[in-house]
Amino acid sequence: MAHVVVLGAGLGGVIMAYEMKDQLGRDDKLTVINKGSTYSFVPSNPWVAVGWRKKDEIEVDLTEVMARRDITLKSQGAARVHPAENRVELTDGQSVSYDYLVIATGPDLAFDEIEGFGPEANTQSVCHIDHALKAEQAFHALVKKPGPVVIGAVQGASCFGPAYEFLFILETALRRAKVRDQVPMTFVTSEPYIGHLGLDGVGDTKGLLESQMRAHHIKWITNAKVKSFEPGTVHVEEVNEDGSTKKLHDLPFAFSMMLPAFRGVAAVRGIEGLTNPRGFILVDKYQRNPTFRNVFAVGVGVAIPPMGPTPVPVGVPKTGFMIESMVTATAHNIASLLKGQEPNEVGSWNAVCLADFGDSGVAFVAQPQIPPRNVNWSAEGKWVHYAKIGFEKYFLRKIRIGKSEPFYERLALQALGIDKLKQTHIE
Numbered sequence: 001m002a003h004v005v006v007l008g009a010g011l012g013g014v015i016m017a018y019e020m021k022d023q024l025g026r027d028d029k030l031t032v033i034n035k036g037s038t039y040s041f042v043p044s045n046p047w048v049a050v051g052w053r054k055k056d057e058i059e060v061d062l063t064e065v066m067a068r069r070d071i072t073l074k075s076q077g078a079a080r081v082h083p084a085e086n087r088v089e090l091t092d093g094q095s096v097s098y099d100y101l102v103i104a105t106g107p108d109l110a111f112d113e114i115e116g117f118g119p120e121a122n123t124q125s126v127c128h129i130d131h132a133l134k135a136e137q138a139f140h141a142l143v144k145k146p147g148p149v150v151i152g153a154v155q156g157a158s159c160f161g162p163a164y165e166f167l168f169i170l171e172t173a174l175r176r177a178k179v180r181d182q183v184p185m186t187f188v189t190s191e192p193y194i195g196h197l198g199l200d201g202v203g204d205t206k207g208l209l210e211s212q213m214r215a216h217h218i219k220w221i222t223n224a225k226v227k228s229f230e231p232g233t234v235h236v237e238e239v240n241e242d243g244s245t246k247k248l249h250d251l252p253f254a255f256s257m258m259l260p261a262f263r264g265v266a267a268v269r270g271i272e273g274l275t276n277p278r279g280f281i282l283v284d285k286y287q288r289n290p291t292f293r294n295v296f297a298v299g300v301g302v303a304i305p306p307m308g309p310t311p312v313p314v315g316v317p318k319t320g321f322m323i324e325s326m327v328t329a330t331a332h333n334i335a336s337l338l339k340g341q342e343p344n345e346v347g348s349w350n351a352v353c354l355a356d357f358g359d360s361g362v363a364f365v366a367q368p369q370i371p372p373r374n375v376n377w378s379a380e381g382k383w384v385h386y387a388k389i390g391f392e393k394y395f396l397r398k399i400r401i402g403k404s405e406p407f408y409e410r411l412a413l414q415a416l417g418i419d420k421l422k423q424t425h426i427e
Contacts, residue, residue, distance in 0.1 A: 001027040002338050005088060005098040007078055007267070009034035009062060011042065012299030012323045013104035017071055018402055019327055020102070023335035030070075031096060033088055035077030037063045039399050043320075044392055045126040046166040046356070049135035049257070050173040058392070059129070060399045069402045078105075078267040083274055083292040088267075100334050103281050103297040107262035108269070114154060116229035117260065123229055124257040126166055138255055139173070146174075146182035147254025150234055154226045155190045156261030158315025159300075160197045163189065163259050164209060164362075165355045170257075171216050172358025186251060187213065187220040188236055188258065190312040194220055198317045200307050200371055202351070202364040203378030209362065212380070221249060223311045226258070234258075239311050262315065264301055276303045286343040287330045296334065298326040307370070321352040322369055350375075356388040363387070 004024065006017045009032050017032050024030060039060045047053040066073040076090040081103070087095045109127055111118030118125065124138050125131035142149070151167040153160050167187055174180040191197070194213065195205035213220060223246070227235040234256060236249040263269065264279020273291030275281055281297035282289055289295040300323075304316045325347035333343035351369040355362045361384025367375035 001029065002099045003029045003031065003097065004100045004102070004334060005096055006030070006032045006102045006104055007034075007081070007088060008032075008104035008106060008299070008301075009039055009073075010104065010106045010299070011320060012106070012327060013102075014039055014062070014399055015324065016102055016104050016298055016327045016330065017066070018069070019331040020334065021069055021071060023331045025338070028338070029072070031072040031074060031098075032062075032066060033074045033076075033078050033090070033096060034062075035075070035091075037061060037073060037075040040129045041392060041396055041399075042127070042129075043162075043388075045129060045132040046162060046169045048129065048132035049124070049126050049166065050139050050169055051136050052169075052173075055129055055133060058396065060396060062399075065400060065402045080266075081268050081271065081274070083271065083289075083295050086294065099294060100337070101295045102330055102334070103268060103295065103301060104299045105265045105267065105301050107300045108265045108279070110156070110261045110263050113156075113261060114226055114228060116231075117154070117226070117258070121229065122231050122256070123234075124255065125260075126162055126257060127259070135257060139170070142183070142255045143174070143177045143179055145254065146179045148184045148186070148252050150186050150188055150251050150253040150256040151258065152186075152188035152224070153190060153259040154261060155224075156313045156315060157190055157259045158198050158262055159259055159317050160189065160191060161317065161319075161353055161355050163187075163257075165357070166257055167218065168212065168216065168355075168357035168360075170255075171218065183254075185216075185218045187218055188224045188226070188234070188251070189220070189222055190224055190310075190314050191222055192310050192312075192314070193222055196314065198307065198314050199351070199366060199369060202353075202366045203376050205362065205364055205378050208378055208380050212357070212362070224249075225312050229256070241311055243311050261313075262300065268301075278303075280304075285346050286333050287326050287347065288333065288343060294337075296330045298330055299323045302326065316370070317351075319351045319353050319369065322347070322349050325349055354384055354388045354391060356385050359385060361385045361388060 041058040044058040079091045080089045087097045116122045124135035153163045195209040225237045238247045240246045269279030280303035287296045329345040329347040332345040351366040362380045364378035
């Protein structure tokens, strides 16, 4: 009998548990450790922040569904992973021992790395449901008393899609509230150009997003390094290609939402051999840690080198399609180990992304995610908005009923019609 532990119950952790359960034998045990018993659909947070979704519409209580699938749920959360001892220390002092551990915690949000940054200070966030609810209050205040808006992503950020998405969702919401004409909007990003996305662009994301921003009267600053935030003002250093200062900006705002840099969570950060200096989990092509061979990792917490040098540090995103690929490979590789075989499954690491703009949107497909690519495609249109709504409904249903089927593969094949993506998960 083997005991597999999944640490984290976000997008990667929940589907990891479902797929892992399908691979285990009758006598094997599966435990999920998470802070709380609720799954929240993070891609819907931008809608929450403008009042288009309520909290209970995008959350699932995992207690019943995990019990139904005979998965033990520990909702205390993890205080520290002890990989040399094959155990996870919980926040209440208890420990859970394991034969195999899959780390799927997602990231820690590094707001503290910039003075005055974050929802506990001077800016809003859509990274967490509680942040989005607070942002909704600030949005309503903005509608009552319009003023400048600054949206974007700071240095070291690796998740740019939600910044663009919230920018245009907010713009749409302000137009519907009939106050857009009173709200100057500026997009501030560490990317070297609009539409870089941490991926050196996908298809014509540069042209598509710049065109959308011009059409909606949104200014932008790229190669931006945020120095600090204070109430109502963000101080930004715009740099040249060689990293030297090009211009200093003091941008006033009545509302600001900027995405932070990520780092590994405290439970794993600083463990030699397990993580890199930022606390992300080191893995080989089988999602397996090279030092602790019974530890695997999936999702945003996995260490991926940046695309290459940029004037301001830019990370690489981990999209949902990529995470599903990691999950499926990991489930099969642990199953192989339980049978006395070596891991042999490698995730395809393709990217499929839908960025909703409130009444339109941009979609892109990258195969593989890191260039050069076999598929390098992007498009825009109202269909993206409706596809995102369908994505939300489908995925939440999947979580509620405990199914492990890959959504992104179906999306790529049916909605986008790109047959080459049929070879998604295991190659």
